[in-house]
Amino acid sequence: MNTPQRPTALIAEDEGLLAENLRQELAKLWPALEIVAMAPHGQAALDLALRHRPDLCFLDIRMPGLSGLEAAAALAEDWQEGPGAERPFPLLVFVTAYDQYALQAFELAAVDYVLKPVQPERLAQTCQRLQQALNQRQAPSQAASASDAPELQAAVEQLRRLLGAPQAPASAASPAAAPLRLLQVSVGNQILMVPVDEVIYFEAADKYVRVITASKEHLIRISLRELLPQLDGQRFWQVHRSLVVRSDAIARAVRDEAGKISLHLHGSAEKLAVSRMYAHLFKGM
CATH class of the missing domain: 2.40.50.1020 (LytTr DNA-binding domain)
Structure with a gap:
């Protein structure tokens, strides 16, 4: 009889104390969850996620270099390349200090979030949602299609909306400034x-x-x-x-x-x- 594989997660947070606090809270709320990597900035989050192929990624929105959103978008671009490309795209949780308007945008895009400093009660809700989503992925009817393109494409669409990427080529130059010539x-x-x-x-x-x-x-x-x-x-x-x-x-x-x-x-x-x-x-x- 095969032993069920432990779910894995990556934490990306440039403030060491906050990263460790999140790791400890997750250990209390979800003992079976294995933290496979801790990334201090966005580029490290991208590199480590591609190396470890975790089930979940907790990404701080504001990090040096790549932001959490940019790291997630880059991950969506590169996920189907290299070893482990057959694994399903990780479930994303953004850690943010954004105001209520930004939080509404996250909810509309169906991407979960937790506020900093992380509150155990809110994090417990997130863990429950993630566990349900992982269980759905592991169901027999879903197992064969877990890494199919539609799921990754849905993640790409969510990230595009969050990043505010245009749906068609549009001027990226500021209206107040003429384009570089x-x-x-x-x-x-x-x-x-x-x-x-x-x-x-x-x-x-x-x-x-x-x-x-x-x-x-x-x-x-x-x-x-x-x-x-x-x-x-x-x-x-x-x-x-x-x-x-x-x-x-x-x-x-x-x-x-x-x-x-x-x-x-x-x-x-x-x-x-x-x-x-x-x-x-x-x-x-």
Whole structure:
């Protein structure tokens, strides 16, 4: 007779005392729950979740680097890659100090939350909901489809609503500021003037962004998150958390048998991957 596997969880919280308090409260309320990782920031939460593939993730909303929402969205993009991709997407609980308006948004998006500092009574309700959800996943009728794409797609849709991602390409630039037209790129003791209209795509590279044109590649010291609001969202589409493509450089979007989309560019053999978070941008008319 097989012993039932213990449910597993990850806690992501940059304040050590709060993280430990949450771990201790969970140990009291749910002794069978195994905490497999404690992440001090959003990038660590993403990396550890992909390594351990937990059943649950408790994510602090405000963390250094990636926020809890951004880490969850990145996790949804990467979940079906690598070892453990067959496991169902983790149930998400956001730990937040947001006001009532934000809490209503979480409820409407069907994502659970707990307020900081965590109250045992509220956390007990969350644990009960999570246990019920896990039991439903483990039911015989659900076991075969636990890792099916529709469940992950539902999580993606929830996260997109929470992040406020547009449903169609829309201007990401502030209405009060004209979109960026010229990049000043440092090369040795020179500063090159690169028209933004010549850029085929931008790709995040740690603290830099790779700028790809038809003839050259440049590196600029700015994060993609900082650059994106300065671009014309009608022309430049974010298709992955690390990739922004000039829309008229795209020749076609191809969906494979697994439902993954790749972009083929005009005059290039290069193909760019589109994440599930942005697949909604490519629908035939």
